[in-house]
Amino acid sequence: MRQPLIAGNWKMNGSKSSAESLLNGVVSGARGLSKTDVAVCVPYPYLYLGESLLAGSSVRLGAQNLCTEAGGAFTGEVSGSMLADFGCGYVICGHSERREYYGENEASIAQKMVRAVESGLTPILCVGETLQQREAGETESVIGTQIDGIIERIGIDAFDGIEIAYEPVWAIGTGMTATPEQAQAVHAFIRGRIAALKGPIAEKLRILYGGSMKPGNAAELLGQPDIDGGLIGGASLSADDFLAICQAGEQLAA
Numbered sequence: 001m002r003q004p005l006i007a008g009n010w011k012m013n014g015s016k017s018s019a020e021s022l023l024n025g026v027v028s029g030a031r032g033l034s035k036t037d038v039a040v041c042v043p044y045p046y047l048y049l050g051e052s053l054l055a056g057s058s059v060r061l062g063a064q065n066l067c068t069e070a071g072g073a074f075t076g077e078v079s080g081s082m083l084a085d086f087g088c089g090y091v092i093c094g095h096s097e098r099r100e101y102y103g104e105n106e107a108s109i110a111q112k113m114v115r116a117v118e119s120g121l122t123p124i125l126c127v128g129e130t131l132q133q134r135e136a137g138e139t140e141s142v143i144g145t146q147i148d149g150i151i152e153r154i155g156i157d158a159f160d161g162i163e164i165a166y167e168p169v170w171a172i173g174t175g176m177t178a179t180p181e182q183a184q185a186v187h188a189f190i191r192g193r194i195a196a197l198k199g200p201i202a203e204k205l206r207i208l209y210g211g212s213m214k215p216g217n218a219a220e221l222l223g224q225p226d227i228d229g230g231l232i233g234g235a236s237l238s239a240d241d242f243l244a245i246c247q248a249g250e251q252l253a254a
């Protein structure tokens with residue numbers, strides 16, 4: 001069995017003081033967890049705070065994006081090595097909000113994943129379909145194209161040790177969650193796609209579900225055989241809710 005990973009994606013939320021209390025709350029609540037990996041992907045300005053407050057705890061720090069380039073004259077950008085310098089272990093790559101609002105595509109996402117790995121970070125590659133695509137019966141072709149577009153560029157071996165998050169766009173921040181059966185079907189499809197190329201990579205690959213996961217639905221989702229964790233947006237802004245999801249992972253892993 002794969003050890004679950006519950007990762008918070010704070011998005012562009014919070015303040016210095018709310019970030020501090022949320023980080024402290026997660027650190028103290030996560031103390032008893034031994035079978036679940038926990039991470040929080042914070043906005044850039046709170047990385048330093050995260051590095052200090054998570055020091056000595058098992059909660060890992062992550063970021064939500066990184067630059068396609070390693071360094072230099074790229075005003076406003078942040079490199080993978082800077083993230084690593086602040087103690088990040090994870091970085092989200094290709095979140096649907098970045099694909100939609102900032103024009104990210106397979107080419108830039110693949111390059112970001114390469115930069116992440118070069119810097120010692122674990123990419124969390126996000127994939128997912130829109131409601132229109134789901135209703136048109138295109139879910140598998142959309143997800144397949146998103147995965148293949150990365151494999152074509154950086155090879156199947158680059159999937160060894162990364163995390164994938166399946167996040168149906170229609171479920172993100174909407175309160176509409178994929179049913180456990182809907183999510184399981186797509187997770188199994190993703191694993192099968194990777195397994196067709198490299199079985200051992202697929203077997204150990206963690207595939208997280210994201211999209212309105214909360215304390216009330218986490219156990220059912222995490223109980224599916226191919227759902228290995230969660231990427232949590234809204235519910236990660238409350239330490240209690242986030243920790244309740246972590247506890248659901250812990251109980252299933254027990």
Ligand code: PGA
Pocket residue numbers: 009167171172173174175210211212213231232233234235
């Ligand atoms: P949500 O966001 O949990 O608020 O739906 C998930 C995500 O976008 O990562």
